[in-house]
Amino acid sequence: MAGRVQMWIGGTIAGVAAAVLAVHLAVAGLEAADKWASVLSLFVGLAGLGVALAGLQRNRQENSKQSVEDSGIDGNLSMVSGTGGNVSITRRLRSRRPAGGAPTVPIPPAGAPSAPNSGQTVRKVTTSGDVSMVQDTGENVDIKEVP
Structure with a gap:
């Protein structure tokens, strides 16, 4: 899949998920919405950590190419x-x-800086x-x- 198609599909899924979540939290009430937001923020933080680690690994692999x-x-x-x-x-x-x-x-010459x-x-x-x-x-x- 091309990067542009993946971007549109990911954006659409994220938009639909946000709309469904907003409706659910509005129906559930403020108390339940607060609890759901805490749990969801935990998973968003863990997903961000996973993406950051995957990016570091990919960067390390790209830098080792010959x-x-x-x-x-x-x-x-x-x-x-x-x-x-x-x-x-x-x-x-x-x-x-x-x-x-x-x-x-x-x-x-010896000691010349290499390209980053x-x-x-x-x-x-x-x-x-x-x-x-x-x-x-x-x-x-x-x-x-x-x-």
Whole structure:
């Protein structure tokens, strides 16, 4: 279902529920209406808490995505995220000449800030060297080049 259709259906259901509730509370009287309002507010609060927790979980899942798209990397690609421990990456030392005249993508300096909520995405990038993207390891990162 499209988001617009879901919005209309949800809005209609909420409107009908509010109208039915208003009629019921008007017929039941002030004393009963006060009791019903207390109970309903409890359930609305619990539903709001559930929606907030689901949103946090979804946000966490979206932030942990890694992808490589339309790239021509003539080297090694290492993408590491959320290990909670030490990371060791070993790769072969190679010539740094561009393959087929492809441009080399500059590597940001060490300690450069990353984009907020980066999902470690490499998109439409042509590089002739190695690409290592490491995020949220919690410990040391060791990148070795061997002959």
